[in-house]
Each structure stands twice: as structure tokens, then as C-alpha cells.
Amino acid sequence: MTSAARVRGRFAPSPTGALHLGNARTALLAWASARAQGGGFVLRVEDLDPPRTVASAVTGNLDELRWLGLDWDEGPDVGGPVGPYRQSERDGHYAAALAALATAGRLGEDWLSRKDLQGAASAPHAAAGSVYGPRERARSARLAADRRTEGRAPSWRARFEPGTVVADDVRLGRRAFDVAADVGDLVVRRSDGLWAYALAVVVDDAAMGITEVVRGDDLWDATGAQVALAAALGHPAPRYGHVPLLLAADGQRMAKRRGASTLDAYRADGVDPRRVVGALAATAGLIAEPRPLHPRELVSGFDLARLAPAPGRWSEALEGWVRAA
Numbered sequence: 001m002t003s004a005a006r007v008r009g010r011f012a013p014s015p016t017g018a019l020h021l022g023n024a025r026t027a028l029l030a031w032a033s034a035r036a037q038g039g040g041f042v043l044r045v046e047d048l049d050p051p052r053t054v055a056s057a058v059t060g061n062l063d064e065l066r067w068l069g070l071d072w073d074e075g076p077d078v079g080g081p082v083g084p085y086r087q088s089e090r091d092g093h094y095a096a097a098l099a100a101l102a103t104a105g106r107l108g109e110d111w112l113s114r115k116d117l118q119g120a121a122s123a124p125h126a127a128a129g130s131v132y133g134p135r136e137r138a139r140s141a142r143l144a145a146d147r148r149t150e151g152r153a154p155s156w157r158a159r160f161e162p163g164t165v166v167a168d169d170v171r172l173g174r175r176a177f178d179v180a181a182d183v184g185d186l187v188v189r190r191s192d193g194l195w196a197y198a199l200a201v202v203v204d205d206a207a208m209g210i211t212e213v214v215r216g217d218d219l220w221d222a223t224g225a226q227v228a229l230a231a232a233l234g235h236p237a238p239r240y241g242h243v244p245l246l247l248a249a250d251g252q253r254m255a256k257r258r259g260a261s262t263l264d265a266y267r268a269d270g271v272d273p274r275r276v277v278g279a280l281a282a283t284a285g286l287i288a289e290p291r292p293l294h295p296r297e298l299v300s301g302f303d304l305a306r307l308a309p310a311p312g313r314w315s316e317a318l319e320g321w322v323r324a325a
């Protein structure tokens with residue numbers, strides 16, 4: 001394998017609190033996939049949204065992942081050639097991408113408020129979903145002068161060439177997205193000046209040479225927009241590996257706000273991290289029964305394509321096993 005073809009994977013937590021078991025499972029799978037291919041692994045902190053960022057989580061999330069047994073070659077704490085590795089420090093990259101879209105004639109103002117758009121989505125003629133298209137552009141243009149006078153600021157949207165973009169996922173296969181019907185004009189900068197997640201993730205994955213994006217399959221539907229944006233910016237799309245989520249014992253999606261078990265709570269309680277890893281591996285169908293494991297023991301022969309297709313399910317029994325001394 002030439003060095004140019006070397007796999008580079010990443011994990012990109014949003015530091016909105018301590019990582020929960022679902023975050024940990026995705027990180028573990030992303031790491032194991034990159035390492036099994038002899039690849040590099042990058043840790044990027046997605047602290048784009050100051051009000052949602054919890055300062056202690058920025059370094060806390062790194063400590064939690066290290067406690068679990070993961071490592072990375074580049075990241076905010078260890079540095080690396082394509083840093084900085086915190087999105088809050090990468091403004092210049094996002095501004096350059098915005099300028100490139102503007103130069104290419106692919107950037108438009110959007111004066112519609114969230115309320116305007118919600119109203120549109122619930123109107124009887126509205127198509128399913130909330131794709132921003134010619135109708136919204138026209139409404140925005142009609143409102144522009146008034147809203148500018150009121151001192152409001154627009155958001156900015158990328159406008160893509162109509163056609164089809166294709167995303168390749170190692171587990172879910174190839175999916176074609178119709179740009180006009182499935183993507184529409186994509187917010188790249190919010191009216192409050194914050195960079196949109198889609199812009200940052202596409203710009204950073206390209207600038208950091210990421211070749212493999214492993215993340216929760218709740219982001220699969222949003223992938224078309226990211227591939228369209230990468231194409232508009234002249235970047236190759238990475239190969240994707242969307243993995244099933246981990247559901248809590250009650251069948252609900254794991255969420256910090258619903259009190260999902262966090263790695264820092266296990267650590268504080270003196271839990272053996274190898275038990276957490278073993279239990280997570282069992283929920284992914286990587287081993288039949290949980291047993292204490294270091295992440296390293298998952299690497300040999302690891303293949304994303306062989307993960308159980310159904311969502312993982314946490315349980316009282318697993319929780320008890322993890323906490324058994």
C-alpha cells in the first residue's frame with residue numbers, strides 16, 4: 001500500500017458533555033476499523049457551537065476515550081501536521097471555503113427565518129422533508145430589502161448544480177442522492193455567524209486527509225448534502241461506514257439529556273474499562289458473550305461490513321456485568 005493510499009479514520013465528538021456508551025461504541029468501531037487496515041486515526045473536537053460547548057468536555061472527552069483504551073496519532077492534545085484539531089480554531093479554513101463557493105457562484109443569502117421555513121414545511125403543498133429550493137429562494141429575495149433594513153442578518157446557503165451525487169458506504173452500499181429533491185440549498189453559515197456543521201465537517205475531513213468516516217447511521221440521510229458540498233469544493237468524498245446506533249435498555253436512543261451512562265461515571269465508580277469495551281463489542285455482535293477486552297484485541301480481522309446490522313441494545317444485564325467487580 002502506498003502512503004497516499006493509507007487509510008485515515010477519525011472520531012469527531014461534539015463536546016456537549018461526557019461521552020455516553022453510544023458515543024464510545026462509535027469511537028471504538030471507527031478506531032478498530034482504521035487500525036485493522038493499518039491506518040492512522042485522528043481525533044477532532046467539534047466545538048463549533050459555543051453555547052452548546054461544555055468547556056470541561058473538550059479535554060474530558062479525550063481523557064474518557066483514552067481511559068477506554070483508544071489512541072490517536074493526531075489530535076488537539078498531541079498536535080499533528082494538519083491541525084489545529086479543534087473546530088473553534090479553524091475559522092480560516094471555513095472562511096476560505098465560503099469564499100471559494102462565492103467565487104464559483106455557488107453561495108446565496110437566505111433571509112428566511114426558521115419560523116418562515118417551518119411554516120412552509122407544514123403548508124399543504126409542501127413536499128415531504130424540508131428541502132430549500134427555488135420557491136424558498138424567491139421568498140427570500142422578496143423579503144431581503146425589508147429584513148436588511150430591519151438590521152437582520154441572512155444565513156448563507158451553498159447552491160449546488162442539479163444532478164445526482166453518490167455516497168459509498170461500506171455497510172449500506174451505494175446511495176444516489178438527487179441534489180434538487182434530496183439536498184437543496186445547504187446552510188453553510190448561520191445568520192448568527194456560526195459555521196454550519198456540514199461545512200465544517202466536509203472542510204475538515206478534506207483538509208485532514210480523512211479517507212474513512214465511521215459514524216452513527218443517523219447521519220446517513222445527511223450524507224448526500226456533505227458529498228454535494230465536497231464536490232462543489234473540489235474535494236473527494238471519503239468512504240463512509242455508518243454504524244447502527246446503540247439503544248438504551250428502554251429501547252430509546254442513548255442521549256446525554258436522558259441520562260445515558262457516561263464513561264466518566266464508570267471511571268469514577270472504578271469500573272474496569274475493559275468490561276465496558278467487552279460489553280460494547282457484544283452489543284455490536286463482535287463477540288458472542290461479553291468478556292473483558294482491550295480495544296487492541298478487536299483489531300485483528302475487524303471488518304465493519306461484518307457488524308450486526310440491527311441497532312445495539314444495552315440492558316440491565318450488561319450494566320450489571322460491567323459493574324461486577
Ligand code: GLU
Nearest residue numbers: 012013014046201214215
Ligand atoms: N460531531 C458530530 C457528532 O458528534 C460528528 C459527526 C460526524 O462524525 O460526522 O455527532
